[in-house]
Amino acid sequence: MRLMDPHAIDSLDTLRRRIREFAEARAWERYHNPKNLVMALSVEAAELLEPFQWLTPEQSRQLSADQREAVRQEIADVLIYLTRLADVLDIDLLDAAADKLALNARKYPVEKAHGNALKSTEFSND
Amino acid sequence: MRLMDPHAIDSLDTLRRRIREFAEARAWERYHNPKNLVMALSVEAAELLEPFQWLTPEQSRQLSADQREAVRQEIADVLIYLTRLADVLDIDLLDAAADKLALNARKYPVEKAHGNALKSTEFSND
Amino acid sequence: MRLMDPHAIDSLDTLRRRIREFAEARAWERYHNPKNLVMALSVEAAELLEPFQWLTPEQSRQLSADQREAVRQEIADVLIYLTRLADVLDIDLLDAAADKLALNARKYPVEKAHGNALKSTEFSND
Amino acid sequence: MRLMDPHAIDSLDTLRRRIREFAEARAWERYHNPKNLVMALSVEAAELLEPFQWLTPEQSRQLSADQREAVRQEIADVLIYLTRLADVLDIDLLDAAADKLALNARKYPVEKAHGNALKSTEFSND
Numbered sequence: 276m277r278l279m280d281p282h283a284i285d286s287l288d289t290l291r292r293r294i295r296e297f298a299e300a301r302a303w304e305r306y307h308n309p310k311n312l313v314m315a316l317s318v319e320a321a322e323l324l325e326p327f328q329w330l331t332p333e334q335s336r337q338l339s340a341d342q343r344e345a346v347r348q349e350i351a352d353v354l355i356y357l358t359r360l361a362d363v364l365d366i367d368l369l370d371a372a373a374d375k376l377a378l379n380a381r382k383y384p385v386e387k388a389h390g391n392a393l394k395s396t397e398f399s400n401d
Numbered sequence: 402m403r404l405m406d407p408h409a410i411d412s413l414d415t416l417r418r419r420i421r422e423f424a425e426a427r428a429w430e431r432y433h434n435p436k437n438l439v440m441a442l443s444v445e446a447a448e449l450l451e452p453f454q455w456l457t458p459e460q461s462r463q464l465s466a467d468q469r470e471a472v473r474q475e476i477a478d479v480l481i482y483l484t485r486l487a488d489v490l491d492i493d494l495l496d497a498a499a500d501k502l503a504l505n506a507r508k509y510p511v512e513k514a515h516g517n518a519l520k521s522t523e524f525s526n527d
Numbered sequence: 528m529r530l531m532d533p534h535a536i537d538s539l540d541t542l543r544r545r546i547r548e549f550a551e552a553r554a555w556e557r558y559h560n561p562k563n564l565v566m567a568l569s570v571e572a573a574e575l576l577e578p579f580q581w582l583t584p585e586q587s588r589q590l591s592a593d594q595r596e597a598v599r600q601e602i603a604d605v606l607i608y609l610t611r612l613a614d615v616l617d618i619d620l621l622d623a624a625a626d627k628l629a630l631n632a633r634k635y636p637v638e639k640a641h642g643n644a645l646k647s648t649e650f651s652n653d
Numbered sequence: 654m655r656l657m658d659p660h661a662i663d664s665l666d667t668l669r670r671r672i673r674e675f676a677e678a679r680a681w682e683r684y685h686n687p688k689n690l691v692m693a694l695s696v697e698a699a700e701l702l703e704p705f706q707w708l709t710p711e712q713s714r715q716l717s718a719d720q721r722e723a724v725r726q727e728i729a730d731v732l733i734y735l736t737r738l739a740d741v742l743d744i745d746l747l748d749a750a751a752d753k754l755a756l757n758a759r760k761y762p763v764e765k766a767h768g769n770a771l772k773s774t775e776f777s778n779d
Contacts, residue, residue, distance in 0.1 A: 290498055290499075297502060301514045303514075316446055327435060332436045372410065373410040399439065
């Protein structure tokens with residue numbers, strides 16, 4: 276439980292600061308240029324693919340406890356690198372996501388997009 | 402500015418709910434099994450690589466306004482899919498990240514890891 | 528048909544030389560360091576994911592002519608960058624693949640691996 | 654050396670057949686639908702990113718023997734999955750690459766593209 280722990284990470288902003296402290300304590304700033312960070316992020320995103328690559332979509336909805344824990348750690352890795360990248364680029368994650376969702380709502384209005392994602396009509400647009 | 406807008410996205414949890422509403426309004430739940438979502442996430446993570454692939458690390462720290470805006474949108478796409486994936490798997494993003502950071506701190510104590518990331522000693526461990 | 532066309536690409540080695548000429552004619556060698564090339568390769572591999580992200584595995588076996596042509600181009604992009612990367616690193620692609628297949632045969636002998644890939648027992652081992 | 658070994662893999666087509674035999678011997682065909690194969694390919698492409706993520710471009714040109722061997726194995730993994738995917742989709746790899754290079758030559762004529770890749774003017778076009 277995070278509620279009453281002064282060290283708890285209760286917001287994206289706190290996470291951002293903790294990751295920054297973590298990196299600075301280890302003098303890793305020089306490795307954390309955006310080019311390297313997007314590479315690290317892609318590595319972690321692909322590690323998230325791996326547990327699912329031979330599963331059917333239905334099996335992917337019914338992970339074992341072990342599988343779910345492995346996936347949970349990879350999801351965490353992706354969030355950590357994404358947060359670090361946004362911090363280094365001075366981009367606010369929630370603002371960016373809010374703007375993108377608004378853009379997607381205009382590109383994929385409910386009447387047009389209802390039920391149809393097969394033609395890569397996705398809610399996170401390219 | 403998000404502060405006084407009832408529709409503003411002021412937390413990861415609000416983002417999670419907005420994305421869920423967005424998907425449900427379009428009857429996209431059947432496409433959003435974890436296998437498909439991790440694929441979509443990897444597609445977006447790789448779109449984040451593209452603006453940087455021919456830049457030097459130094460150039461990656463000095464993006465033009467246009468480059469930064471393109472990157473901002475791709476970062477948003479990654480966060481949106483990551484949040485949706487975590488929601489579908491019932492994984493709390495901040496809890497997962499906090500646990501992973503704690504694990505990384507044990508694996509890469511400051512005395513050992515200071516200044517050294519070349520041997521893939523990274524703060525987001527595999 | 529490629530057989531009697533002096534310009535045809537009839538082997539991986541010819542492809543390697545054509546890509547090298549293509550890059551040198553455009554003075555692109557300085558961009559083609561291995562770090563950049565693996566990034567470009569990952570970008571293309573993810574572009575190969577995109578047409579399939581909302582399809583079921585069964586649908587993925589029955590692509591339309593348009594889908595198949597798009598996939599064919601992305602497959603070509605991956606091979607081109609892989610060949611260029613191997614050339615820059617002076618790695619023989621067929622030798623490397625032959626060695627890896629031999630290693631996989633030892634790691635996944637038929638008796639053990641028959642029918643079972645669910646536990647990420649894959650023929651192209653990590 | 655491959656030259657006089659009847660079991661040697663001396664062409665992409667031989668590689669294709671060997672990989673097919675490998676998969677069939679293990680009854681893995683049912684896992685090898687295109688959707689799964691493009692995921693496995695992306696996983697391997699990202700494993701190729703990892704050795705380079707904290708290196709500078711210059712360091713990426715001077716790998717140690719160990720680093721080079723690790724990279725060689727990941728390159729092999731990518732080629733193996735790409736070859737398998739093309740086989741399952743009945744796509745000829747060299748034909749596809751030849752067509753794509755020809756297309757790229759038209760899109761990036763030497764006069765226009767010389768020295769310039771910074772605006773993602775790449776020889777393997779999207």
